[in-house]
Amino acid sequence: MILAGLIAAASDIKIGEGATMRLFGLTINTYDVLSTLIAAALVLGIGLYVRIRITAGVPGKLQLVFETVSDAVSNQVEASIGDRGRRIVPLAMTLFLLILFCNWFEMVPTGHYPQYLPAPTGNVNLTYALALTVIIMVHTSWIATKGVRGYFGHYFKPYWILAPINVIEEIAKPITLALRLFGNIFSGSIMLLLIWALFPAFIIPIPSAIWKLFDGLFVGPVQAFIFSLLTILYFESAMSSEGH
Secondary structure, three states, X not given: OHHHHHHXXXXXXXXXXXXXXXXXXXXXXXXXXXXHHHHHHHHHHHHHHHHHHOOOOOOOHHHHHHHHHXXXXXXXXXXXXXXXXXXXXXXXXXXXXXXXXXXXXXXXXXXXXXXXXXXXXXXXXXXXXXXXXHHHHHHHHHHHHHHHHHHHHHHHXXXXXXXXXXXXXXXXXXXXXXXXXXXXXXXXXXXXXXXHHHOOOOXXXXXXXXXXXXXXXXXXXXXXXXXXXXXXXXXXXXHOOOOO
């Protein structure tokens, strides 16, 4: 009976439905774009606020949080790349905060599904855009560090016969980076849909709140950390003295 109920509920789930608009011939998911813009505004706004209120004395709570995150990212970068990697600390920290805020939108109780402010990282278009941005910057840094000859030469290491595998590996990096984040956040949305489909209306707020709390406190931060960590590791491959 439970399996039959799940199958029936799943048949009613409409994945990817929501408000859309047309712009320059493209279909735009309004809610996802709005959530992304709000998350970006939060990152910029909080960053500027901390910058204005920064003090060398006793730091405020927000400054303390920012310094803790910044120190953690800096230590990871220095341990992986060394001093030359300092310039990617702002990128890794920005990605972490942006993805974290995007993931946390899943916790916002809107009383409506699809949510008015969904987690935009549950839309593969955003995760692909983030992953492609990272990979393009990685390969640009690779060329700048090793030169064109050194960059193309790493595809033939340690043996020339492995060149096709190395090319496939580089092509797969943005795909796996994007799908890992998307899959984990999207599965949380599926759970909410199943809760809305299976439970009576008067019970829905309880399991929904429990799942959102778990998703926001554990899954969201972990996935933001993993994305930022993999970004650092990809830059390590591009900027390390050994090459690949």
